Amino acid sequence: MGGVEEVVHSCLSVGESAVADEAQQRGADALERDVTELAASPLSDRRIEQLFSMAASWNYCFRGDETARAFVERINITCRQWKEIYGRVPAEADAAWASQDVVAELRDMLATCARSASADLACRLLLRIRIANFVPVEFFARVRCERVASRLALGEEPLSSLEFLASAAGSTSN
Structure with a gap:
């Protein structure tokens, strides 16, 4: 539940940790790669919307003028921001x-x-x-x-x- 950004952060949660572990970093990389490939695909926005809606058990409905590619870009931006915050390697x-x-x-x-x-x-x-x-x-x-x-x-x-x-x-x- 929540907005796209909250859902992405929830999926990539690091709990109380200040830095993501290797598995969490791989998950963020995979999500970023998947949405980038989906945005670059020849699928229409309507088809991408259907795929996301089905994958989310119809819990996310595209509303108004939000296109699937704009939605995917929000996920991509959130992944990059998450990686800037949690994806760094601790100095030690x-x-x-x-x-x-x-x-x-x-x-x-x-x-x-x-x-x-x-x-x-x-x-x-x-x-x-x-x-x-x-x-x-x-x-x-x-x-x-x-x-x-x-x-x-x-x-x-x-x-x-x-x-x-x-x-x-x-x-x-x-």
């Missing part, structure tokens, strides 16, 4: 995050930010990038970050984020 599972090239590029971007904008902004961005992607912080890195955060008077929030990331790394003390 993505080998690219650990590559020297990515680390060097991130370091360069943050160094440029620290020089051209402000050091405290660069520090906050680094912390936010790590917390948003659940990238663990090892004990010694945490100690260095706490010193920098303290010198920059960044407040309690970045320090609690560091605590969380350090506990995610399994290194709460040394």
Whole structure:
């Protein structure tokens, strides 16, 4: 029940998880591929409407000026939006995050930010990038970050984020 977008999100539900698992991502890919192929098919809008209505046990009725291809495009857009939100690979599972090239590029971007904008902004961005992607912080890195955060008077929030990331790394003390 609900609008097209709500139904798509319900079908692709990730529950309480922030990221879709592999099976859910494959499901989203398959749905997106199916509606794209259907929209590109030689079937008339009327035939696509009939197929969808039958597949939905007649629980969805096309109304007004909504065409089947417009309906299919709404599903396609919702799939793409869902994938942007839930289809990403968490940083800790993505080998690219650990590559020297990515680390060097991130370091360069943050160094440029620290020089051209402000050091405290660069520090906050680094912390936010790590917390948003659940990238663990090892004990010694945490100690260095706490010193920098303290010198920059960044407040309690970045320090609690560091605590969380350090506990995610399994290194709460040394």
